Amino acid sequence: xxxETAFADEPAFVPYLAAGDPNYEASIExxxxxxxxxxxxxxxxLPFSEPIAEGTTIQNAIxxxxxxxxxxxxxxGFVADLDVDVPLVCxxxxxxxxxxxxxxxxTASGETASQEGPRPFVEKAAExxxxxxxxxxxxxxxxxxxxxxxxxxxxDLVFIVAxxxxxxxxxxxxxxxxxxxxxxxxxxxxxxxxxxxxxxxESLARITDWDVPKAVGFGxxxxxxxxxxxxxxxxGVIVGSAxxxxxxxxxxxxxxxxxxxxxxxxxxxELKAGALRGARTRPQPERT
Numbered sequence: 001x002x003x004e005t006a007f008a009d010e011p012a013f014v015p016y017l018a019a020g021d022p023n024y025e026a027s028i029e030x031x032x033x034x035x036x037x038x039x040x041x042x043x044x045x046l047p048f049s050e051p052i053a054e055g056t057t058i059q060n061a062i063x064x065x066x067x068x069x070x071x072x073x074x075x076x077g078f079v080a081d082l083d084v085d086v087p088l089v090c091x092x093x094x095x096x097x098x099x100x101x102x103x104x105x106x107t108a109s110g111e112t113a114s115q116e117g118p119r120p121f122v123e124k125a126a127e128x129x130x131x132x133x134x135x136x137x138x139x140x141x142x143x144x145x146x147x148x149x150x151x152x153x154x155x156d157l158v159f160i161v162a163x164x165x166x167x168x169x170x171x172x173x174x175x176x177x178x179x180x181x182x183x184x185x186x187x188x189x190x191x192x193x194x195x196x197x198x199x200x201x202e203s204l205a206r207i208t209d210w211d212v213p214k215a216v217g218f219g220x221x222x223x224x225x226x227x228x229x230x231x232x233x234x235x236g237v238i239v240g241s242a243x244x245x246x247x248x249x250x251x252x253x254x255x256x257x258x259x260x261x262x263x264x265x266x267x268x269x270e271l272k273a274g275a276l277r278g279a280r281t282r283p284q285p286e287r288t
Contacts, residue, residue, distance in 0.1 A: 003087050003132050003156045003179030006040040007213035011275040012180075012236030013038055013226070014215055015243050015268060016091065018045035018061040019078045020070035022251040026260070027065075028081060030247060033261035035084040037268025042084065043134060043238065046075045046092035057241040060248060072100050072121065080128040087131040089158065089179075094138040097121045097146065122149035132156030132179045140172035147176045158182055163203060170206065180213040182238060185229070200232040223274030230278025237275055243267065 006012045015034045020027050034042055047062040047070050070078075079088060101120025125133075132155050138146065140159060150157045156179025161170065163184065173181070185203045200216055207214060216229045217238030226237045243264060250260030 003041060003089065003158070004213060006087055007180060007215075007235045011230045011234070011279045012040035012213070012215060013268065013272040013275050014041045014043060014089075014180075014217075014236055014238045015039050015271075016043040016045060016058075016238065016240035017243060017247065018047055018058065018065045019075050020047070020065035020068050021045075021061045021244070021247055022064045023068045024070075024074070024078065026257045028078070029257055029261045030264055031082055032084055033265040034243070034268050035086050037265035038272035039086055039268055040236070040272075041087040041089060041131070043089045043091045043240070044075075044079065046070075046072060046090055046096060048093040048096055055241065057244050057248070061244045064248075064251065072096050076124050076128050079125075079130055082129075088129060089132045089134055089156075090125060090130050091134040091136075094118075094135050094146070097133070097135065100124075117149075118146040119149040119152070122146070122153050122155060126153035126155055130155065132158055134158045134160065134182060136160055140169055140176060143176055150178075156180075160184055161203070161207060165206075174207070174210055177210070177212055180215050180236070181207060181210060183207070183214050183216045183234070184218045185216050200229050200234060204233050220271070223270040223277070226271045226274030227278040227281065230275045231281040232278075233282070234278075237271065239271055 006014070017027065017031055017034070031042060031044065045062065047065040049066065082088070097118045101117065133146070133150065135146065143157065147157055157176060158179050158181065159173040159177045160182040161173065161184065183203050185200045204214055213235035215236035215238050216234040217240065220226055220229060220237050220239050221242040229237050246260060246263050246267065
């Protein structure tokens with residue numbers, strides 16, 4: 001399928017949820033609700049015990065997922081069990097990918113050989129239907145082995161571009177990125193439209209000549225936010241915390257899984273509709 005297909009015809013809505021939050025069965029229903037609500041691709045968090053790049057909302061989701069028994073092996077089963085027809089992306093930390101295949105096997109000479117590195121996990125990921133990875137703690141300078149494994153098994157490798165990313169690192173990312181690039185913009189929750197647009201445009205301007213779709217995340221919570229971001233030039237929006245908040249509230253209140261899933265689907269529809277409105281507000285190129 002390939003991640004770029006999510007952006008082929010219209011601006012993409014890319015939601016995030018932590019797989020297994022708050023439990024395996026409910027999480028399956030929640031992810032499927034996002035697909036019903038119009039998601040074009042879905043980022044699935046494989047929880048790691050030290051999520052240094054995450055805020056409190058996502059950290060709490062990761063704790064709930066870990067407490068429910070989520071592991072890398074169970075995550076792969078989770079992906080296989082999903083009934084969705086959109087590309088799926090694994091968002092996790094490199095340690096989990098790298099250590100997945102670590103084992104000692106005996107060679108013909110009787111010596112032990114360590115099987116390690118990202119290849120075993122990437123191979124399994126491809127088998128269950130994942131289309132790519134986002135790895136927040138993997139520097140572009142050290143991404144070669146994962147990039148090679150992704151190339152071997154036909155998966156994409158998405159990088160996160162922050163406002164503080166140096167020009168040198170941007171160039172390294174550009175050489176290795178595929179699928180889409182995750183653009184972290186400085187977006188205030190209730191900021192004025194001009195503020196939102198200026199921040200997004202500044203971030204996008206740094207990578208305007210990259211030949212992959214640009215999806216903007218960080219703080220997008222409403223359809224109006226999605227409209228502004230796409231109107232400012234993004235090819236799609238990534239939304240995590242606003243959706244995780246719905247899961248957390250449902251868990252804390254003991255709400256039925258179906259009700260929480262319906263709320264997720266409704267917000268997904270609002271965010272997708274906002275992205276589509278944003279595409280209509282973009283200045284049209286002059287005809288020659």
